[in-house]
Amino acid sequence: xxxxxxxxxxxxxxxxxxxxxxxxxxxxxxxxxxxxxxxxxxxxxxxxxxxxxxxxxxxxxxxxxxxxxxxxxxxxxxxxxxxxxxxxxxxxxxxxxxxxxxxxxxxxxxxxxxxxxxxxxxxxxxxxxxxxxxxxxxxxxxxxxxxxxxxxxxxxxxxxxxxxxxxxxxxxxxxxxxxxxxxxxxxxxxxxxxxxxxxxxxx
Amino acid sequence: xxxxxxxxxxxxxxxxxxxxxxxxxxxxxxxxxxxxxxxxxxxxxxxxxxxxxxxxxxxxxxxxxxxxxxxxxxxxxxxxxxxxxxxxxxxxxxxxxxxxxxxxxxxxxxxxxxxxxxxxxxxxxxxxxxxxxxxxxxxxxxxxxxxxxxxxxxxxxxxxxxxxxxxxxxxxxxxxxxxxxxxxxxxxxxxxxxxxxxxxxxxxxxxxxxxxxxxxxxxxxxxxxxxxxxxxxxxxxxxxxxxxxxxxxxxxx
Numbered sequence: 001x002x003x004x005x006x007x008x009x010x011x012x013x014x015x016x017x018x019x020x021x022x023x024x025x026x027x028x029x030x031x032x033x034x035x036x037x038x039x040x041x042x043x044x045x046x047x048x049x050x051x052x053x054x055x056x057x058x059x060x061x062x063x064x065x066x067x068x069x070x071x072x073x074x075x076x077x078x079x080x081x082x083x084x085x086x087x088x089x090x091x092x093x094x095x096x097x098x099x100x101x102x103x104x105x106x107x108x109x110x111x112x113x114x115x116x117x118x119x120x121x122x123x124x125x126x127x128x129x130x131x132x133x134x135x136x137x138x139x140x141x142x143x144x145x146x147x148x149x150x151x152x153x154x155x156x157x158x159x160x161x162x163x164x165x166x167x168x169x170x171x172x173x174x175x176x177x178x179x180x181x182x183x184x185x186x187x188x189x190x191x192x193x194x195x196x197x198x199x200x201x202x203x
Numbered sequence: 204x205x206x207x208x209x210x211x212x213x214x215x216x217x218x219x220x221x222x223x224x225x226x227x228x229x230x231x232x233x234x235x236x237x238x239x240x241x242x243x244x245x246x247x248x249x250x251x252x253x254x255x256x257x258x259x260x261x262x263x264x265x266x267x268x269x270x271x272x273x274x275x276x277x278x279x280x281x282x283x284x285x286x287x288x289x290x291x292x293x294x295x296x297x298x299x300x301x302x303x304x305x306x307x308x309x310x311x312x313x314x315x316x317x318x319x320x321x322x323x324x325x326x327x328x329x330x331x332x333x334x335x336x337x338x339x340x341x342x343x344x345x346x347x348x349x350x351x352x353x354x355x356x357x358x359x360x361x362x363x364x365x366x367x368x369x370x371x372x373x374x375x376x377x378x379x380x381x382x383x384x385x386x387x388x389x390x391x392x393x394x395x396x397x398x399x400x401x402x403x404x405x406x407x408x409x410x411x412x413x414x415x416x417x418x419x420x421x422x423x424x425x426x427x428x429x430x431x432x433x434x435x436x437x438x439x440x441x442x443x444x445x446x447x448x449x450x451x452x453x454x455x456x
Contacts, residue, residue: 019280019281022280023272023277023280026272026276026280027271027272030268030269030272031267031268033268034266034268034269035268038263038264038266039259039263042262042263042264043264044264044266047266048269051268051269052273052275052276055272055273055276055279056275056276056279059276059279059280059282060279128262129261129262132258132259132261132262133262136259136262147259148259150220151255151256151259152256152259152260152263154224157220179251179252179255182255183251183255186255186258191258
């Protein structure tokens with residue numbers, strides 16, 4: 001469920017201290033929050049830890065939110081901050097090149113009808129997925145946050161600016177720099193032009 | 204609206220995200236399309252952005268969110284929290300704010316019109332403070348009870364009423380000291396004998412605390428009245444804004 005679709009009366013009851021409403025709110029928020037954190041952290045273990053911390057923060061500070069309409073932006077800001085804090089706590093960016101990524105690679109290849117489903121393709125996709133995640137992890141905090149929120153959460157520049165507490169121009173700059181760095185990384189590892197990936201369809 | 208044709212690449216690339224998302228107005232979308240058909244560089248940029256978006260999504264680990272709440276989150280849900288919503292707090296404090304304003308107005312009128320009197324003879328009226336409502340949160344009560352830094356007593360301090368003033372100020376929260384430092388009303392017309400006692404209470408560390416009072420009964424009255432209002436409002440505001448401020452403080456993006 002998108003944060004914007006959470007019922008306002010549920011948010012209000014949770015703000016007023018009703019434990020049942022707060023628990024229901026947490027259950028509604030958790031999946032979307034986990035997706036955002038996973039997009040930002042690219043690591044399931046860090047995302048799980050950050051999710052728990054984010055939920056606890058939401059429970060503690062929700063009464064301070066102005067009203068239910070402010071919840072989506074406030075939540076995104078909380079999650080972005082939590083992701084950055086989690087990364088700073090980690091000794092080094094950990095890219096989870098694991099069975100989960102292998103699953104992603106398998107799923108991706110299997111869904112590409114024009115490609116034969118072979119172990120070689122899966123292995124190559126697995127390797128490329130790992131390198132993409134490494135490239136994302138190598139971005140600065142602001143570049144990564146701007147890129148993920150804009151591209152994966154489909155937010156507008158203005159919405160990203162509100163979450164990151166930057167101007168629209170600053171967000172555009174960080175987005176531009178993130179794309180430039182990603183292009184550099186991905187071209188170095190030969191991802192663009194690979195026949196494993198179809199072009200992403202336009203919206 | 205007449206659209207000025209701008210086929211330069213910088214302008215087109217600035218619109219590529221809106222073009223991808225289908226949020227451009229029809230005339231602008233048509234202009235971008237025409238440009239893309241003629242400009243391989245901008246077309247390559249569009250393809251790159253689309254591919255990058257696809258790579259980011261495809262590379263995301265396929266992990267589902269945890270089912271249910273973790274024990275720590277569940278414990279946080281069950282932990283006692285402040286029950287009043289933000290707006291409810293405002294509604295509770297509103298009558299006290301109004302009452303405090305009325306007291307201030309009457310106090311100013313009263314002390315401005317009274318004849319000059321020696322210091323210390325007419326202060327008792329200042330300490331009939333309104334009692335906090337039972338509906339005020341426990342956080343406000345804690346703020347009220349928080350100890351203040353206290354000034355050492357000057358030997359020239361008059362007895363009785365200044366001691367009462369001292370005990371009143373002690374009951375205020377540390378936060379209110381700054382409120383006291385800002386005089387709410389012009390007390391310049393109060394008798395000159397009062398300033399002598401005020402001068403005795405001005406060690407550097409506590410000057411701000413006594414600044415408004417300046418050992419004047421009018422100031423003490425307005426201080427007490429103002430304090431009851433500021434305690435009702437400021438502490439309540441601090442209780443509600445502190446969590447969000449704490450969140451915002453953590454935002455160092």
